Amino acid sequence: MWQLKKLSTGEALNEPQRLxxxxxxxxxxxxxxxxxxxxxxxxxxxxxxGWVEVGEETSPPLTAxxxxxxxxxxxINTAWAVxxxxxxxxxxxxxxxxxxxxxxxxxxxxxxxxxNIVWPTEPA
Numbered sequence: 001m002w003q004l005k006k007l008s009t010g011e012a013l014n015e016p017q018r019l020x021x022x023x024x025x026x027x028x029x030x031x032x033x034x035x036x037x038x039x040x041x042x043x044x045x046x047x048x049x050g051w052v053e054v055g056e057e058t059s060p061p062l063t064a065x066x067x068x069x070x071x072x073x074x075x076i077n078t079a080w081a082v083x084x085x086x087x088x089x090x091x092x093x094x095x096x097x098x099x100x101x102x103x104x105x106x107x108x109x110x111x112x113x114x115x116n117i118v119w120p121t122e123p124a
Contacts, residue, residue: 002051007038016054018023061115071104078104078122096123 001016019036035041036051062070081089081097089097103120107113 001054002036003054004049005052007048007050013049019051062117064114067107067114067117069105074104077102081123093123 002019003016004013005011006013028033039046039049039051077095078101082094100120100123107117107119110116111116111117
């Protein structure tokens with residue numbers, strides 16, 4: 001991940017992001033990554049700017065209470081899919097939603113709970 005910063009103060013000028021793989025050819029030069037740390041070569045307007053490689057920010061692991069609250073909210077948000085009077089989905093789709101909701105309920109049984117949760121994929 002890279003972030004554009006004001007070099008004199010370290011002030012972030014954008015959010016961290018990945019650089020395009022093809023930057024060198026776009027600018028007609030290879031090795032442009034080596035020149036991103038100081039953009040003064042682009043002119044005075046960029047004299048105090050540079051791209052700095054930064055680590056990806058990671059969220060702290062969830063607590064059991066936070067994970068359970070997230071699970072509960074996801075179950076509330078998907079209750080429509082298993083309502084007996086909902087005729088907008090097929091039996092197969094309803095079965096997929098029932099399986100998804102059961103997988104949500106089973107999350108606290110995972111060996112990595114709550115710090116390493118494998119979240120089920122919501123049906124299409």
